[in-house]
Amino acid sequence: MKYTTIIDIAKELGMSKSTVSRALSGDAHNVKPETMKLICETAKRMGYQRNEMAVNLRHRTTRNIGIIIPEIVTSFFMNYIQQAQKELRKHGYRTIITVSNEDPEQEAENLQMLEQCRVEGILMSVCHKDKNALLYNKVVRHGIPIVFFDRRVEGMDASVVCIDDNLMAFFMVERLIRSGCRKIVHLTGPEHIGNCHDRYRGYREALEKFSIPYDQRYVIEGGLSAEEGSAAMEEFLSQGLEFDGLFGFTETSTLGAKSLLQKKHYRIPEDVSLCCISGTTLCKLVHPMVTAVEQPVNEMATLSCQLLLNQIADPNAARECVVLRGNIEERESTLAVKGVL
Amino acid sequence: MKYTTIIDIAKELGMSKSTVSRALSGDAHNVKPETMKLICETAKRMGYQRNEMAVNLRHRTTRNIGIIIPEIVTSFFMNYIQQAQKELRKHGYRTIITVSNEDPEQEAENLQMLEQCRVEGILMSVCHKDKNALLYNKVVRHGIPIVFFDRRVEGMDASVVCIDDNLMAFFMVERLIRSGCRKIVHLTGPEHIGNCHDRYRGYREALEKFSIPYDQRYVIEGGLSAEEGSAAMEEFLSQGLEFDGLFGFTETSTLGAKSLLQKKHYRIPEDVSLCCISGTTLCKLVHPMVTAVEQPVNEMATLSCQLLLNQIADPNAARECVVLRGNIEERESTLAVKGVL
């Protein structure tokens, strides 16, 4: 397998590789139209494919952007990537996607790999709120701009795009309360994810607003996945406490909890008792049992790409911290029942 | 932003760049241990990051594998990527992921981009059963092995890993029939996706086995997404035909159809009336209303990676066509109701 090079083309046509290079990079100003046409045609005929490595090496720039996400099971990040890729491609950038699997070490490896591929900027959602913080700073100081999205990370010299977790959580819990819930379980997320602290605060603030006493037995770590959510719910149930509402951390863990409740033949007031913050299609499918805040994932992607590109264009551009607001999804109840657990 | 090069290190230590290169690539056999140590330390101190472009250019090989998938909304492909990436990384390969958005033109672009990045092989799930077939062949003939997965494509000189759509569909529909369904709607997929023909055949064969007359009004194109599935269901309902079961093409479109039925206050026999073939967590979450064949996505990923690596190692390795079998998921019914529509 031998790729055709500009030298092959030059030989074939008996001219210098410079001319071929010029023609192939569309420098109409410096090559006769007929030569141009001739070269392009033979290039096509010979199946020429420009070697990006060589170009990059020569140019000392790659048009590569790295994306680092913590997981791939949630559709949120998929949607993000989809949109970001679209946006970046428009500006002639390729994307290299890497997944850290919620593991800081793997994240560090990914970061290094991206540096070795000489990406010009990085879009990143961290897997731990501070474990790799020094590393991020090192990369940024080295001149590779990073834009953080979705997951909070503190004290970085970088732009951030995220949603107002605290406020959204407050809204959600407030809704539960207004619809009659008083004993609300809160499935939090893993301690190392910054956002869950903000949501927890929102939960407490909402309770406080309505003078509902806080009981820490109602707060339980529910992980990220459905399995974890389900297990956490089981753990909660084992305490034998009464409850009438649930506010979960991820959509998936919330659904996991719900499916456990169903298995145990709990009757759930379908339209209000569960809620979570998400950015996914999942909610929309899983019939109207979950009241959710929809994360504005497209906006997040577009914005973070823009911030990154700005910073690539002008390294001294001001860092920005954009806090987006989610859309609370009102969804009609299909089931008439609205009992208690 | 200037990256440290081996020359910088060589200068710093007053030795030749070859020695530095040797040390940094761990050639312990040809460099004195102390020099080795010295070099590695200064490299670290100076923040050296090997330039992959240069290495690739020199080596004339990239350790890059391209992945082309048609869409990113279904979790199936996400799971696939996750597993494939893990597998390939184990063997020292990077992955470049591209999404075609079900658009053959974009797929062609992706293919070209991957060639320009000199990937050593491609894992590919096509977006159209024949539109780019010539192109695929061209790439393969040029010496870049492709392994196709999940989506069928005919007449390629390449390995394929897929599931037995025909048989799985037959199983599913048979189950519906055995549980009492007689008027089964079939939401097929887009015509250009090869798999849906196999599933359609399975549907017909099952009907035939039980001597249930085929009525083409019960077969309707349901697209891929929830929205499409929902719209298709609406279209079906407008015909005013009775039905008591549904066999969908994708999990998402099936769920879309279900959510429409719910909105219209249909009562669905929760545990048997709907079914689809999928490879996702979605099914598991969406309480036990969908009987599904679980696509063995991990197996598919592992296998296709292996086939690809084999072919990279030995271009003349025989092409294989592996047909996997899905697992029919038995799921307990949580709702006691089991009425008719």
Place this chain on the structure above:
DNA sequence: GTGAAAGCGCTAACAG
């Protein structure tokens, strides 16, 4: 409008 030559950062013979 075209060609000659230098060099991006690295590796791999070939000498010593």
Place this chain on the structure above:
DNA sequence: CTGTTAGCGCTTTCAC
């Protein structure tokens, strides 16, 4: 064990 040299494929001055 280490240094010298050539060259991967391409772009880009600088001449002509």
